[in-house]
Amino acid sequence: MVPDTQLIAADVHKPKLAVWKFTSCDGCQLSLLDCEDELLLLAKEVEIAYFLEASSKVEEGPYDISLVEGSITTPNDVLRIQEVRRQSRFLVCIGACATAGGIQSLRNFADVSEFTSVVYAEPEYIETLKDSTPISAHVPVDFELQGCPINKLQLLEVISAFLNQRAPQVAAHSVCIECKLKGNVCVWVAHGTLCMGPVTHAGCGALCPSYNRGCYACYGPKENPNSESLCHWWAEKLGADKATIIENLRNYNALAKHFKVKSKEWDQGRKGKT
Amino acid sequence: MAGNSKTIKVEYLARVEGEGALFIRYDDTEVHEVKLKIFEPPRFFEAFLRGRDYTEAPDITARICGICPVAYQMSALHAMENALDLVVTPELRTLRRLLYCGEWIESHMLHVSMLHAPDFLGYPNAVAMAKDHPEVVRQALEIKKAGNALVRMLGGREVHPINVRVGGFYRAPKSEQMDGLRDQLSTARDLAGQICRWAAKLPFPDNTQEIEYVSLVNPDEYPMNEGRIRSSRGLDISVEDYEKHFREEQVPHSTALHSVLVERGAYLVGPLARFNLNYPRLSPLVRQIADELNFKPPCNNPFKSIVVRCLEVLYAFDEALRIIDNYQPPAQPYLATEPQRASGCAATEAPRGLLYHRYEIDQRGKITHAKIVAPTSQNQKTIEHDLRQMLPKFMHLPESQLQGLCERAIRNYDPCISCSTHFLQLHLQHDQRGCS
Ligand code: SF4
Numbered sequence: 001m002v003p004d005t006q007l008i009a010a011d012v013h014k015p016k017l018a019v020w021k022f023t024s025c026d027g028c029q030l031s032l033l034d035c036e037d038e039l040l041l042l043a044k045e046v047e048i049a050y051f052l053e054a055s056s057k058v059e060e061g062p063y064d065i066s067l068v069e070g071s072i073t074t075p076n077d078v079l080r081i082q083e084v085r086r087q088s089r090f091l092v093c094i095g096a097c098a099t100a101g102g103i104q105s106l107r108n109f110a111d112v113s114e115f116t117s118v119v120y121a122e123p124e125y126i127e128t129l130k131d132s133t134p135i136s137a138h139v140p141v142d143f144e145l146q147g148c149p150i151n152k153l154q155l156l157e158v159i160s161a162f163l164n165q166r167a168p169q170v171a172a173h174s175v176c177i178e179c180k181l182k183g184n185v186c187v188w189v190a191h192g193t194l195c196m197g198p199v200t201h202a203g204c205g206a207l208c209p210s211y212n213r214g215c216y217a218c219y220g221p222k223e224n225p226n227s228e229s230l231c232h233w234w235a236e237k238l239g240a241d242k243a244t245i246i247e248n249l250r251n252y253n254a255l256a257k258h259f260k261v262k263s264k265e266w267d268q269g270r271k272g273k274t
Numbered sequence: 275m276a277g278n279s280k281t282i283k284v285e286y287l288a289r290v291e292g293e294g295a296l297f298i299r300y301d302d303t304e305v306h307e308v309k310l311k312i313f314e315p316p317r318f319f320e321a322f323l324r325g326r327d328y329t330e331a332p333d334i335t336a337r338i339c340g341i342c343p344v345a346y347q348m349s350a351l352h353a354m355e356n357a358l359d360l361v362v363t364p365e366l367r368t369l370r371r372l373l374y375c376g377e378w379i380e381s382h383m384l385h386v387s388m389l390h391a392p393d394f395l396g397y398p399n400a401v402a403m404a405k406d407h408p409e410v411v412r413q414a415l416e417i418k419k420a421g422n423a424l425v426r427m428l429g430g431r432e433v434h435p436i437n438v439r440v441g442g443f444y445r446a447p448k449s450e451q452m453d454g455l456r457d458q459l460s461t462a463r464d465l466a467g468q469i470c471r472w473a474a475k476l477p478f479p480d481n482t483q484e485i486e487y488v489s490l491v492n493p494d495e496y497p498m499n500e501g502r503i504r505s506s507r508g509l510d511i512s513v514e515d516y517e518k519h520f521r522e523e524q525v526p527h528s529t530a531l532h533s534v535l536v537e538r539g540a541y542l543v544g545p546l547a548r549f550n551l552n553y554p555r556l557s558p559l560v561r562q563i564a565d566e567l568n569f570k571p572p573c574n575n576p577f578k579s580i581v582v583r584c585l586e587v588l589y590a591f592d593e594a595l596r597i598i599d600n601y602q603p604p605a606q607p608y609l610a611t612e613p614q615r616a617s618g619c620a621a622t623e624a625p626r627g628l629l630y631h632r633y634e635i636d637q638r639g640k641i642t643h644a645k646i647v648a649p650t651s652q653n654q655k656t657i658e659h660d661l662r663q664m665l666p667k668f669m670h671l672p673e674s675q676l677q678g679l680c681e682r683a684i685r686n687y688d689p690c691i692s693c694s695t696h697f698l699q700l701h702l703q704h705d706q707r708g709c710s
């Protein structure tokens with residue numbers, strides 16, 4: 001049931017929450033609005049001081065917690081994120097865009113001026129940076145919540161951890177472990193399906209293998225992944241070609257350090273066959 | 275220029291998805307300039323899709339928009355299947371329709387309750403509105419939750435579902451999963467009926483517009499995944515001919531691409547267009563409630579789009595329940611596909627309106643060309659026209675109220691600015707005082 005709206009108190013001393021958007025699809029901030037059961041309760045605990053997608057009321061900073069969605073792709077973004085940092089006690093990055101450049105970081109591996117001319121008739125109007133970069137490339141961040149999109153329950157956990165001044169409890173193991181906990185049949189072992197599960201960060205509840213498909217790593221790399229071994233298995237046992245391996249490392253989290261390094265190594269031909 | 279020239283500037287539009295700004299220059303008698311500025315940075319989907327595998331298009335293009343990912347998935351799948359000459363079975367087609375029902379509910383209810391309704395009642399957001407109107411907000415959240423549950427059941431999760439693939443679904447739902455949703459959906463359908471009645475009584479500013487409406491039209495059903503493209507002024511073409519009749523233009527006063535009907539200029543896609551062109555294909559329940567509310571097509575006041583969204587939500591529940599009641603798991607969750615050198619296109623009805631995709635792929639199945647035209651880019655010119663036509667009627671209002679009204683007029687269209695594949699970066703002119 002949606003909680004009783006009368007519970008919302010008009011307390012002015014509540015911690016201030018701000019939600020900022022950079023280059024992104026809005027999916028991660030939407031996760032907050034998708035908390036139908038918890039949204040009004042959350043509004044009781046924090047003051048939603050800045051959240052343009054949801055409110056035209058804008059409170060001045062500073063803010064106690066800033067949730068930042070999106071990657072940095074324009075000169076103005078660079079200035080804006082610094083201002084957000086200055087105004088925020090805790091800065092939490094949400095989603096693959098903010099933590100690992102997002103799908104738009106595929107431009108970093110290509111020529112952005114050529115990209116611009118593919119999409120736009122008059123590319124000279126485009127003011128965009130050569131690269132799409134995660135927030136941590138520009139300012140210090142207090143916590144990164146991975147996922148494209150993030151898991152809304154994990155988001156609530158992170159917010160309540162900061163409100164209660166404790167560390168967020170977000171598992172850092174792999175999707176594989178979630179799969180085992182769920183009792184899924186392994187799509188790789190049983191069907192020879194390419195799966196990034198062994199190196200991908202938990203959080204989705206092993207969604208793709210539960211639907212008979214391989215994981216495409218939308219939650220980014222887990223802690224200490226061994227994708228070297230994974231890619232070799234793909235190449236040797238499943239016959240994956242170099243392009244496929246690179247494509248799997250370079251998608252929604254292409255700039256996550258580990259994926260970036262590995263994809264570069266494979267691209268430069270130091271690994272595997274072409 | 276007249277001495278009493280005034281400007282309205284809204285630097286960041288609130289309660290829309292994505293980033294946009296508005297600039298209007300007017301004086302006591304005339305509106306000189308209206309610019310809806312989109313400054314969402316470009317994300318280059320059409321460029322980086324090249325070289326990716328054709329099977330990836332639905333997952334990748336879903337990331338264009340977190341509010342309507344299913345729409346991108348549906349258009350991408352259909353375009354790829356069109357390229358590969360693949361026609362899915364009626365069972366799979368119906369399941370896709372069910373998924374779209376879920377997305378219409380989620381997205382429309384988000385817009386109705388959190389972005390739009392607060393405007394009519396004078397609140398900055400839904401949380402503030404909830405203090406005085408707890409029942410309506412609670413009901414709206416309950417309705418949206420049922421839509422989310424439907425998308426989650428079929429797609430795996432609400433945002434960026436993982437279960438759709440070229441050829442069908444990775445896994446078809448079991449009958450029990452469908453049954454498990456029935457109660458929640460039928461309770462929410464009742465609530466949706468109440469919300470329709472509530473929305474129809476909101477105070478609507480008088481703003482009748484002359485608009486050409488464009489939507490898919492399908493002889494037997496309210497349009498979602500396929501149909502011919504028709505307009506209220508007689509256009510009737512197949513989706514294959516879309517690019518012959520619709521063109522995207524760069525306009526000198528704005529830095530955003532505007533889509534136009536080659537023959538005639540601005541047009542509107544979205545709920546109002548669908549409703550006006552497809553009213554007879556709504557379910558009997560929806561027509562009965564529309565009747566009771568005396569809400570008939572043509573509806574030419576964009577402020578009333580909130581009522582149409584509610585009626586479409588009701589329709590989506592009705593349709594979803596009909597599909598669930600007749601559900602038999604398909605023999606195969608998907609049809610196998612083999613890549614070949616080919617090109618194909620498709621249009622589907624995203625919550626915000628017609629969404630067109632076209633792809634070319636090579637013999638290995640790698641994408642060589644992609645074109646995506648989002649609903650908001652098609653509606654931009656109409657939004658500006660609307661403001662131009664509306665303003666003279668409300669010039670007597672104090673400036674702050676007029677500004678609020680303009681923002682509301684934009685929110686009528688539920689513009690989704692994150693669909694930025696096609697939008698140009700704006701050279702920001704926040705400090706500009708009027709124009710020479
Ligand atoms: S991480 Fe994914 S879901 Fe989140 S904003 Fe970026 S593209 Fe959207």
Ligand code: SF4
Nearest residue numbers: 204208215216217218
């Ligand atoms: S791609 Fe991987 S991380 Fe993402 S939902 Fe699927 S299984 Fe989970």
